[in-house]
Structure formats: C-alpha cells, structure tokens
Amino acid sequence: MKTNWISFLLYLLIISGGQAQTIQEKLYAAGFENIQVQKKKDSLNIFFEHREFRSPYHSMHYAGLLLGQENLKNISWIPVYHNTPVGKYRAGTYEYSGLTQDDRQFYRHHNNFQEDYRFHFRVHPELSARFGYYSDPFQIKLNLILDSRIYLAPGLSLQSGIAIPVQNNLDAQDTRLRLAPSMLHYFLQPVNFHFFGLSLGTFYYDRYGFDLQYRYNNLNSAWSFGLETGLTGFYWMTSGSIYSEDANNLHAIADVEYRLPIENLSLKLSAGQFLFEDLGGRLDLIRQFGTVDLGLHVSATDAGVTGGFQFAFSFWPGTLLRSKKLELRTTEEFRWEYSYNNEEPVARRYRLGIPRLDDVLRQYKSDFIQNMK
Structure with missing residues (x-):
C-alpha cells in the first residue's frame, strides 16, 4: 500500500x-x-x-x-x-x-533574468517640434532610436542604443550618428501598492543626472499618489564631442490622481518645482482608449502659463523579427506632448526613455483592465 x-x-x-x-x-x-x-x-x-x-x-x-x-x-x-x-x-x-x-x-x-529574456532591439522615433515662426512655420527634429535593455540583476537594467538623425531644422545639432539616451534603471515593489523607480544616466531633452520616483497605487482604488525628484544638468552631443554643464537643476514634484466615474478617465494634479526651478502646478485630464492615451493639460508657474495636449500609443507593427534568443520590435509606447507656449520653460519635464510610473501603472488599474474585456 x-x-x-x-x-x-x-x-x-x-x-x-x-x-x-x-x-x-x-x-x-x-x-x-x-x-x-x-x-x-x-x-x-x-x-x-x-x-x-x-x-x-x-x-x-x-x-x-x-x-x-x-x-x-x-x-x-x-x-x-x-x-x-x-x-x-x-x-x-x-x-x-x-x-x-x-x-x-x-x-x-x-527568477532567472540571465536566461529567461530574449535580447531585444527596440525601434522608436524621437520627435521634437515647434510651430508658428513666420519664416519657418514647421520646425522639426526627428531621430530614429535603436536601443536595447539588458537585465543585470532582479529589477536592475541597463538601457542604451544609437540615435539615427533623420531631419533637423529645429536646432544646430548635426546629423551624425550618436549615442541614444542611456541609463541604469531600477524598478521595485517592496510591498504591495508601493512602487519605486530610480534612473541614472542620460535622458531626453538633453538632460543627464539621476531621477527618483515613488508611487502609492492600490490598483483597485480610484486614488493614487506620487512623488518624483531629480538632479540634472544640460549636455549636448554633436560632431563627436560632448559638452556638458553642472548638474544643478533640482526638481521635486508631488501629484495626486483620481479616476473619475466616467469610464477610463483620470484627473491628475501635480505641483512643486519643475525642471527649470519654476514653482507652480499642472492639471492633466487623461482618457484611455484601449492601447491609446489622449490627454489635455494646463500649467501655471512663476515662469508663465501654458496648455496643450499629449498622446501615447504602441507603435505599429510590433514584432519585426523573433527567434529563440533575439527579438526586433517597434516600441511598446510612443509618447508625444505639445504645449502652445514653447518658448518659455513652463512646467517642463524630461522623458526618461521609459514610461514614468504613473503612465505605467495606469495600464494596470483593475477597472481599466475589466473595461477592456
């Protein structure tokens, strides 16, 4: 027996x-x-x-x-x-x-981060634009980014790649190949609902330094709260050389976000000291349409007042090539924002090269996922 x-x-x-x-x-x-x-x-x-x-x-x-x-x-x-x-x-x-x-x-x-991931190459555009000059009404700077992320330890990764210039009539940067924004990034959730993100390296909007984010987000709740801070400086890469200034721009921003009873609509209020040390606030209204986010925003700081829109979506077509250990794909999120007052540095923020915690966790909200069924 x-x-x-x-x-x-x-x-x-x-x-x-x-x-x-x-x-x-x-x-x-x-x-x-x-x-x-x-x-x-x-x-x-x-x-x-x-x-x-x-x-x-x-x-x-x-x-x-x-x-x-x-x-x-x-x-x-x-x-x-x-x-x-x-x-x-x-x-x-x-x-x-x-x-x-x-x-x-x-x-x-x-968890076996060294063997359980493919080597990914990600393709995505970097777009900056300014509209309205009489002599040059459409000023555009467009780069194509090819980058990759390598996991070094649980939650810790290195992201780097190359930037391929396509067009630039916006500023004086040349059209040579250069290093894309590159950084170490650490993401963790030590206990339920408490999320942290730490980034160190170079970012978009010609910034370098460190960036720290914290967010409390019970994904069953309509409310979430966040803090972000960082110390950054200006850098400029052109003609095979790098120019940089001291990292002395300190920003610190707190926000509260509420999901309205209207389906997949969020209201977010941010306040604090922004990138160029202007004090004030910003209000965002964000609507999620499946894989697409559309948002309107207004900002008022001691540097001025502005408003505009933003959108984010997955870039078509997705996977271009996949094997057992290698994958080439387009980006899971392309995000672009426009403000009508683009001369004054009002409530400016830089992009990291990965989504910020509020944009990531908004996709994990239980009501949003259940509404997608």
Whole structure:
C-alpha cells in the first residue's frame, strides 16, 4: 500500500511538471518571457512578461487564447514589468489582488533574468517640434532610436542604443550618428501598492543626472499618489564631442490622481518645482482608449502659463523579427506632448526613455483592465 501511495505522488509530480513545461514552451514561442508556473493546491499562478504589449490586459488575454479557455478556471496571471511582479489577476474575470509573501518568495527563487529574456532591439522615433515662426512655420527634429535593455540583476537594467538623425531644422545639432539616451534603471515593489523607480544616466531633452520616483497605487482604488525628484544638468552631443554643464537643476514634484466615474478617465494634479526651478502646478485630464492615451493639460508657474495636449500609443507593427534568443520590435509606447507656449520653460519635464510610473501603472488599474474585456 505504501509503495502505491509513493507511486501515485510521483505520478502527480510528473504530470504537474509536464503541464508547467508545456505552458512555458507555448507562451515563450509566442513572445512571452520570464515565464514561471507556480503550482498551488488546486490552482496555478503564471508569472510572465511580454514587452511588446503596452497594456497587461492584452498579454493576459493573449495567454488565455493560447492556453484555451477551458484551462483558465483555476489560473491567476501575475504580469511582470522590468523583471518585477506587479499584481495578481484572476483569469477570465481579471479581478486584481496584491501579491502574497509566498508569491514573492516563489518568484525570487525561480527568477532567472540571465536566461529567461530574449535580447531585444527596440525601434522608436524621437520627435521634437515647434510651430508658428513666420519664416519657418514647421520646425522639426526627428531621430530614429535603436536601443536595447539588458537585465543585470532582479529589477536592475541597463538601457542604451544609437540615435539615427533623420531631419533637423529645429536646432544646430548635426546629423551624425550618436549615442541614444542611456541609463541604469531600477524598478521595485517592496510591498504591495508601493512602487519605486530610480534612473541614472542620460535622458531626453538633453538632460543627464539621476531621477527618483515613488508611487502609492492600490490598483483597485480610484486614488493614487506620487512623488518624483531629480538632479540634472544640460549636455549636448554633436560632431563627436560632448559638452556638458553642472548638474544643478533640482526638481521635486508631488501629484495626486483620481479616476473619475466616467469610464477610463483620470484627473491628475501635480505641483512643486519643475525642471527649470519654476514653482507652480499642472492639471492633466487623461482618457484611455484601449492601447491609446489622449490627454489635455494646463500649467501655471512663476515662469508663465501654458496648455496643450499629449498622446501615447504602441507603435505599429510590433514584432519585426523573433527567434529563440533575439527579438526586433517597434516600441511598446510612443509618447508625444505639445504645449502652445514653447518658448518659455513652463512646467517642463524630461522623458526618461521609459514610461514614468504613473503612465505605467495606469495600464494596470483593475477597472481599466475589466473595461477592456
């Protein structure tokens, strides 16, 4: 009898191990990475990351289609962002819950960031524009960026690449190949709902230095709160040389965001000291349309008043080339912002080369994901 029980237990282990391997192989072939399958008593937790999709809804929905709806009754998805689990979503209903200590321990034990990611190359445009000069009404600076992200440790990555100039009648920078904005970035969620992002390197808008972000965001709540600060300086790369100034521009901004009862509409109020040390505030109204965000904003600081719009979307067509260890794709998020007062430095911020925490976590909100069904 004892021998029969041992044989039965071994059989169960073999079956569950085979199931996990089948899930991992099927998802990895479809572009998923860092796939970990945690076998519970009567359910499965599936950790994964898919860098092509801007919204985790699309990755979870795609995984469900691959595995078959009949297999989703006891599955919870745990999407991973920059090698860090964000939360747990029930397959089918997409109900959100925070991570348990057991979830975190399992992921830490099985996370193999050196082998479970493909080597990604990402293509995306960098666009700056100024409209309205009588002699040159459309001034545009357009670069094509080819960059990559390499994971060095759990949550820690290095991003770098090249910038390929396409057109520039906006400023005096030449059209030679140069290094794209490059940085070390560390993303973590030490406890549920508390997110941190630390970046060190060169950023867009010709800035270098460090940037620190914190955000409290219960993804079931309409409210979220954030802080960001950084110390940066100006740098200029042209003709094979680099000019830089001291990093002495300190910014510190606090914000509160509320999701209105109107579907997928958020109101965000930011206040503090902005990039060029002007004090004031900014109000954003942001509407999420699936994979596209559209927003309006107004700002008032001691440097002046301005307003404008922004948008963000995944760049077509997505995956261009994929093999077992290599992927070439377009960017998961292209973001552009315009302000009508583009001469005065009113409430200016720089882009990091990756989305800021508020823009990332807005995609993980449980009501937004459930509205996508």
